[in-house]
Amino acid sequence: MTHHIVEAIDLHYTYPDGTVGLNGVSFRVSHGESVALVGENGAGKSTLLLHLNGCLTAAQGTLRIGDYPLNSKNLNEVRRSLGMVFQNPDDQLFMPTVFDDVAFGPLNFGMTKDEAKQTVLRALETAGVGHLAKRPPYKLSQGEKRSVSIATVLAMSPDILVLDEPTSSLDPRSRRRLIELLKTFEHTKIIATHDLDMALELCERTIVLHGGCVTADASTQEILQDEAFLHANSLEKPLCMQKISLWDPNKIPHHTHHHSDYTHKK
Amino acid sequence: MHMADALISPLVGATMWATTAGLIGYSAKKLKDEADDRKIPLMGVLGAFIFAAQMINFTIPATGSSGHLGGGMILAILLGPYAAFLVMASVLTVQAFFFADGGLLALGCNIFNLGFFPCFLAYPFIYKKIAGENPTQAKIATGGIIAAIVGLQLGAFAVVLETVFSGISELPFQTFVLLMQPIHMGIGIVEGLISAAVVSFVWKARPEILNSAQGVASIVKVDMKKLLLGVLIVTLITGGALSWFASSNPDGLEWSMFRTSGKEELETSEKVHASLANVQGKTAFLPDYGFKKSEPKPEASESPTWPAVDPGTSVSGLIGGFLTLVLAVLIGIVLKRRKIKSLPER
Amino acid sequence: MNNIGKNSFDIGRMDALAAGDSLLHRLDPRAKLITTLVFIVAVVSFDKYALSAILPFFLYPIALISLGGLPYNYLLKKVLIVSPFAILIGVFNPLLDREILFHIGSVGISGGFVSFLSILLRFVLTVTAALILISLTGFNAVCESMRKFGVPKPFIVQLLFFYRYLFVMTDEADRMVRARSLRTFNSGTMSFRIFISLIGHLLLRTLDRAERIYRAMCCRGFDGHFYLIRSMKIRVPEIIFMSGWVSLFVLFRCTNVPLHLGTLITGIVP
Ligand SMILES: Nc1ncnc2c1ncn2[C@@H]1O[C@H](COP(=O)(O)OP(=O)(O)OP(=O)(O)O)[C@@H](O)[C@H]1O
Ligand SMILES: [Mg+2]
Numbered sequence: 066m067t068h069h070i071v072e073a074i075d076l077h078y079t080y081p082d083g084t085v086g087l088n089g090v091s092f093r094v095s096h097g098e099s100v101a102l103v104g105e106n107g108a109g110k111s112t113l114l115l116h117l118n119g120c121l122t123a124a125q126g127t128l129r130i131g132d133y134p135l136n137s138k139n140l141n142e143v144r145r146s147l148g149m150v151f152q153n154p155d156d157q158l159f160m161p162t163v164f165d166d167v168a169f170g171p172l173n174f175g176m177t178k179d180e181a182k183q184t185v186l187r188a189l190e191t192a193g194v195g196h197l198a199k200r201p202p203y204k205l206s207q208g209e210k211r212s213v214s215i216a217t218v219l220a221m222s223p224d225i226l227v228l229d230e231p232t233s234s235l236d237p238r239s240r241r242r243l244i245e246l247l248k249t250f251e252h253t254k255i256i257a258t259h260d261l262d263m264a265l266e267l268c269e270r271t272i273v274l275h276g277g278c279v280t281a282d283a284s285t286q287e288i289l290q291d292e293a294f295l296h297a298n299s300l301e302k303p304l305c306m307q308k309i310s311l312w313d314p315n316k317i318p319h320h321t322h323h324h325s326d327y328t329h330k331k
Numbered sequence: 332m333h334m335a336d337a338l339i340s341p342l343v344g345a346t347m348w349a350t351t352a353g354l355i356g357y358s359a360k361k362l363k364d365e366a367d368d369r370k371i372p373l374m375g376v377l378g379a380f381i382f383a384a385q386m387i388n389f390t391i392p393a394t395g396s397s398g399h400l401g402g403g404m405i406l407a408i409l410l411g412p413y414a415a416f417l418v419m420a421s422v423l424t425v426q427a428f429f430f431a432d433g434g435l436l437a438l439g440c441n442i443f444n445l446g447f448f449p450c451f452l453a454y455p456f457i458y459k460k461i462a463g464e465n466p467t468q469a470k471i472a473t474g475g476i477i478a479a480i481v482g483l484q485l486g487a488f489a490v491v492l493e494t495v496f497s498g499i500s501e502l503p504f505q506t507f508v509l510l511m512q513p514i515h516m517g518i519g520i521v522e523g524l525i526s527a528a529v530v531s532f533v534w535k536a537r538p539e540i541l542n543s544a545q546g547v548a549s550i551v552k553v554d555m556k557k558l559l560l561g562v563l564i565v566t567l568i569t570g571g572a573l574s575w576f577a578s579s580n581p582d583g584l585e586w587s588m589f590r591t592s593g594k595e596e597l598e599t600s601e602k603v604h605a606s607l608a609n610v611q612g613k614t615a616f617l618p619d620y621g622f623k624k625s626e627p628k629p630e631a632s633e634s635p636t637w638p639a640v641d642p643g644t645s646v647s648g649l650i651g652g653f654l655t656l657v658l659a660v661l662i663g664i665v666l667k668r669r670k671i672k673s674l675p676e677r
Numbered sequence: 678m679n680n681i682g683k684n685s686f687d688i689g690r691m692d693a694l695a696a697g698d699s700l701l702h703r704l705d706p707r708a709k710l711i712t713t714l715v716f717i718v719a720v721v722s723f724d725k726y727a728l729s730a731i732l733p734f735f736l737y738p739i740a741l742i743s744l745g746g747l748p749y750n751y752l753l754k755k756v757l758i759v760s761p762f763a764i765l766i767g768v769f770n771p772l773l774d775r776e777i778l779f780h781i782g783s784v785g786i787s788g789g790f791v792s793f794l795s796i797l798l799r800f801v802l803t804v805t806a807a808l809i810l811i812s813l814t815g816f817n818a819v820c821e822s823m824r825k826f827g828v829p830k831p832f833i834v835q836l837l838f839f840y841r842y843l844f845v846m847t848d849e850a851d852r853m854v855r856a857r858s859l860r861t862f863n864s865g866t867m868s869f870r871i872f873i874s875l876i877g878h879l880l881l882r883t884l885d886r887a888e889r890i891y892r893a894m895c896c897r898g899f900d901g902h903f904y905l906i907r908s909m910k911i912r913v914p915e916i917i918f919m920s921g922w923v924s925l926f927v928l929f930r931c932t933n934v935p936l937h938l939g940t941l942i943t944g945i946v947p
Contacts, residue, residue, distance in 0.1 A: 081539065120892045141898065149896050155845055156889040159372065161817040161837050161905075168906055173898030178906050201692070201817070203844040221897065337800035338766055341722045359829030368901045371831060372894065373887040375838020380883040382843055383850035389872030400876065421836040425843070428811045428819070429688050430755075434803045436717050499725050499796060500766045501773035501789055525873065532877030533884075540884060650939040655732045663739035 068132060069096050069146070069224040069253040071117060076126035078112060078277075086112035087123065088277035094255060101264035101285060102257040104274035105299035110257040111152060113274065114229050117255070118149050130225070145174055148223030152230050154210035158202035163194070163213050166202060170221040184220050192216035193246065208239030215246070225253040232260045261303035265289060273298055333426075334441050334490055336434030340497040347493065348439035349569040350562060354447060355420055357558065358413040370414055377406060378418040382425065401518075403449030404479045404526040408458065408541070409533075412450040419446035440493050444486040451558060453482035466541070468531050475527030480519035487515035687755075688843065691808070694747060695815030700914070701745040706814045706822040708915035712922045713810045719926040720802045725792045729935040731799065737922065738805040745813050752812070756804050767796035816840050821907055834903050842886075850879055 071094040078087040086109050094100050102110050115121040116128060119140045128135040130143045151157045160166040167188055171181040189195045194212045202210065211231060218226065231247070232240045244263055247254070258264055264271055264285055271288045273281040275298045281288055288294065289303055336344075362370065381402035388399050402422065406415035420442045426432040433441045461474030491507045494500050502510070534541050695702070701709075720734055742749055774789030810819065817837060824833045853875055857867070867875075891899075928934070 115892070118896050120895065144896050144898060149893075151889070151893055153889070156886065157893045159838060159841055159890050159894065161841065165905060168904070169894075169899075170897035172904040172906075173900065173902070178904075182906065201841070203841065204689075204692075217897065335766075335800060336717060336721055336803035337796045339721065341718050344718075344721065355832055356829055359831045362831045366901065368899065369887075369891050371835050372838055372890045373884075374835040376842045376846070376883050376887040376890065378835065378839035379842035379846035380880060382839075383846040384876050384879060386847070387850060387854055387867075387872065387875065389867040389869055405880075417832050417835060418839070420832070421839045424836065425816070425840065428807055428816060429691055434717070434800075435714065435807050436721055436803065494766065499792070501770040501792065502766060503773070524869070525876070528869075528873040529876050529880060532873060533880060536877070536881055537884070650935075650942055653935075654938050654942070655729070655935040656735060659733070659736040659739050662736060663743040666740055666743035 070094060070129070070131065071147075071225060071253065071255065072129040073113075073116075074127050076113070076116060076123040076128065078116065078121060078123050085277050086121075087116070090126075090274070090277070090279055092272055092279060092282055094253060097251065097253055098270060099254040099268045100256070101268035101271040102255060102274065103259070103261065103264060103271060103300060108274040109277040110274055111229055112277075114149065114227055114255070114257055117227055118144050118147050145221055146223055147225045147227060148218030148221055150211075150214050150218055150226070150228040150231060152233070154207070154214045155202075157214045157217060158205075158210060161201060162198070163189070163200050163202060163205070163216075164198040166213065167217045167220045170217060174221065184222075185216075188216040188220035189213075191219055193242065206239075207234045208236065208243070211235060211239070211243060212246070215243075223252065225255070226250060228254070228256045228258075230258055230260075231256060232258065232263055261289060261300070262305050265303050265305070273300070275299075333433040334437040334444065334493060336436045338494055338497060338499050339437055339440060340499065341436070343493050343497045344436040344439060346439075346566060346569045347443050348436075350566045351420070351439040351442045351447075353565045354416060354443075354451075354562065357561070358416045361413040362417065365413075370410070374410060374414050374418050375421075377409065378421050381406065381418070381422050385422075400525050400529075401445070401479075401483070401522045403445055403482060404453065404458070404475060404522065405529055407450045407454035408475070408526070408530050412454055415454070416446045416450040419450065440489070444489045444493075447562070448485040448489070449479070449482035451562075452485060453478040457481055466534070468534065471530055471534060472527040475530055476520070476523030479523035479526050480516070483515045483519035483522060484512060487511045690751070691812050692815060694812040695818075697746060697813075699745050699813075701741060701813050704813075704918055705909050705911055705915045706818040707825060707909065708911065708919045709810055709814050710819060710822050710826075712919055713806050715923050715926055716806050717803050719930045720799055720806075722930065723795070723799075725795060726788060728791055728795050728798070729939070730929075730933040731795065731802070733929040733934045734802055734926070736925070738802065738809055741809050741813065745809070747809065747812050752805065752808055755808060756801055764797070764800075767793045767800075770796070821905065822909065825909060830903065845886075846879075846883065849882065853879060 072092075074091050076087045076090040079085050088109075090109075090113060102113065104110055112121065116123055117130065119135055119137075130147055133139050135143055158166050160169055164185060167185045168181050171184050172178075176184065186195065186198070189198055192212045192215050194209060194216060197205065197209060197213060202213065205213065215228075215231075228247075231243060235243060240260075240263070244266060247256075247267055254268070256264070256268060268285055271281070271283065271285040272279055273288060280298055281294065289306060292302060295302060381400070384400045385402065386399070403415065403419050406418050409415070410418065423433070423441050423445060424438060427435060427438045427441070458474040458478035461477065462470045466474075488508070488511070491504065491511050494502070495504045495507065500507075530541070716734070716737055720731060723731055741747075742752065770793040771787060771789035774787060774792065776788045777785035817840065820833050820836050820840070824830065857871065857875060861871075
């Protein structure tokens with residue numbers, strides 16, 4: 066796959082109990098883009114992400130990952146090229162040790178044990194948790210768990226990274242470290258989040274979901290400044306913008322630069 | 332109730348281990364045949380659920396005592412007999428290792444008593460018969476309660492049999508049965524009520540879960556009679572063979588260990604032993620069976636292991652025992668000292 | 678801390694002990710597993726009146742606890758509080774078997790009393806051996822060595838899953854129980870109705886979690902197979918450990934060491 070694109074056309078999904086998860090979602094994320102997916106609780110973010118790697122199948126609509134429409138035949142390839150970090154790391158880390166967990170994907174995709182070993186160590190180093198290799202996952206802190214979850218995905222060398230609320234329940238420093246880590250990835254990224262500050266920092270583009278529909282798809286800057294719109298979608302201006310506007314109402318930032326200056330202070 | 336290492340003989344322990352191992356192997360094979368990838372994580376997490384749920388107590392009205400979940404029946408209903416048996420086995424294994432509930436030798440007994448009866452007897456022959464193909468809440472409740480009671484009664488009876496066969500406890504069969512069965516009637520009723528209520532709860536909230544379990548379970552039912560026959564045969568053969576071995580040679584295990592491991596050494600160092608025996612003879616020692624020449628005769632049957640009912644040896648046994656303990660503790664202290672000293676070097 | 682919290686804390690503690698680093702910790706788990714099993718079989722294979730003959734076996738737990746740097750008090754406490762079953766059943770022995778076996782001074786000791794003490798000794802030894810095995814090896818490693826001995830893979834894999842989620846589930850149960858007791862103001866008792874809804878909800882969450890885990894597995898290419906990269910090797914230290922202890926056990930089992938010792942002493946000191 067040379068073009069790491071994700072394209073959804075009119076996806077509909079209803080849970081078995083009748084809850085509507087998605088109600089006609091369309092968007093296109095092109096190669097190398099970094100997109101934030103925001104919306105209130107229950108807006109359908111997780112539901113949408115579960116479609117991207119075929120965990121859920123839309124009742125209606127099509128999905129293209131890379132060059133092909135997603136179907137049961139190329140499911141394995143898609144899962145390999147689209148790495149998914151789930152909302153709850155406890156669901157993702159199920160093996161006895163961190164090492165085993167990161168090795169799980171590579172071994173399943175047919176790597177030899179020696180290759181897998183190398184890959185695992187490299188992925189752990191990249192995620193900054195090389196020292197945790199032998200630890201059992203239940204003895205890690207939330208932030209460590211999150212980093213290991215990311216390593217499990219990195220070990221499969223995906224082209225597209227999908228993260229579901231990566232910064233939830235992280236303390237400020239772990240959150241900062243994670244953001245810096247994500248900045249270094251060149252992958253196409255789709256990040257579902259409530260952390261609008263992070264969205265502003267990492268993603269040039271934002272898609273807003275509300276009740277299973279896309280209500281906005283534009284540059285992050287633009288969306289986050291439109292207070293009336295944010296309010297209608299049960300969202301709130303990111304803290305950094307609020308503060309700056311409180312201190313100096315004339316100086317609403319026009320660049321992400323401002324913002325990163327602010328957040329770089331630790 | 333958990334069987335304990337201290338109460339069983341190696342013979343009973345080994346027999347039940349063999350039976351349980353057979354059951355685990357068979358269940359694992361069945362599970363593979365089912366080829367339901369989803370089941371392995373489900374089993375693991377459900378095991379953890381049972382483990383956690385067992386620690387939650389509720390108050391039994393009007394008695395002041397408290398009850399909790401056992402779990403065999405719920406597992407069988409949710410997972411079908413084979414997977415449920417494996418999960419029950421793992422719950423008991425963890426308890427044996429961490430809380431020393433029972434012990435390792437008795438683990439075979441415990442898995443059998445608490446896993447086999449609910450999963451392979453009570454579930455297919457009672458619960459399934461009552462609940463039928465399209466269960467209603469009433470059917471689930473009746474089936475769950477009766478099946479749990481029967482499963483526990485059988486388990487309790489197995490505890491009695493295992494204990495009596497082991498002969499470590501002095502409790503006669505009759506007394507023991509009269510002690511165990513009524514107690515487990517109570518436990519069984521509580522377990523039945525909980526199982527029925529929890530299953531009804533799940534059934535109301537998420538009927539599809541039970542329906543999918545139902546599907547698997549009905550495929551599985553056919554093999555059950557074969558399985559029961561197999562269990563019976565394995566138990567009888569192992570138990571029979573081992574007890575034949577033991578009775579034809581009362582200290583069978585011991586002799587065999589001695590023969591295989593001590594014989595050559597014995598012959599080469601005969602002189603040492605002879606002189607040792609000499610010393611012992613002088614100090615009025617009742618010759619133990621240990622230091623005979625290469626052909627041990629089964630005279631062991633007449634002179635049982637210590638304490639042969641002899642006041643003299645008993646007293647020296649006590650003194651020696653005390654000394655041994657002191658020695659062991661001293662060795663421990665020395666080892667610990669050395670360890671602490673050597674630590675900083677590392 | 679309530680019951681649930683305590684228990685998972687306990688497991689966590691044992692797990693932490695297993696993460697230690699001593700010569701014994703580093704041994705191949707299989708060597709320790711076999712030695713433990715031989716030990717237990719040797720201990721329980723004694724005649725029911727055996728008392729002094731069992732005592733030498735205390736050397737094994739004592740030596741391992743010392744060498745492995747395990748906390749004596751903690752393990753002892755664990756042994757003392759567990760499973761009253763053996764004691765419950767054993768306590769009938771003195772009542773039922775009153776035949777006098779021997780005298781100490783003028784006090785007659787009945788067979789039942791001796792066999793009761795024997796049960797207690799066996800109990801302490803076997804239980805301690807199992808606890809030591811886990812504290813020196815860790816549960817996962819014990820499982821993996823069972824796999825090497827041919828225990829079926831599906832069983833081992835779900836056992837590993839079980840152990841992994843044990844902490845998560847006990848935490849969850851703990852939180853639910855605490856939330857309930859905070860709202861009802863009587864932390865002591867729980868009615869059947871509330872108990873069922875608590876367990877029921879816990880079960881539903883468990884089922885959901887299983888589904889999410891399965892999804893996560895599928896996303897990383899799960900197709901029913903599990904691979905574990907493990908290099909276990911039986912080397913010289915393992916062989917020395919195993920053969921050393923096993924021959925000691927055989928010696929202890931076949932000769933009554935304390936009796937020899939005692940006879941020597943009583944023979945020499947009249
Ligand atoms: N397994 C399920 N069964 C039934 N309904 C579900 C299920 N999972 C989610 N839903 C429903 O689907 C809708 C979308 O849920 P989703 O998890 O996608 O929201 P979300 O945007 O990720 O929310 P959050 O920010 O809280 O994570 C919600 O109304 C939710 O209640
Ligand atoms: Mg979500």
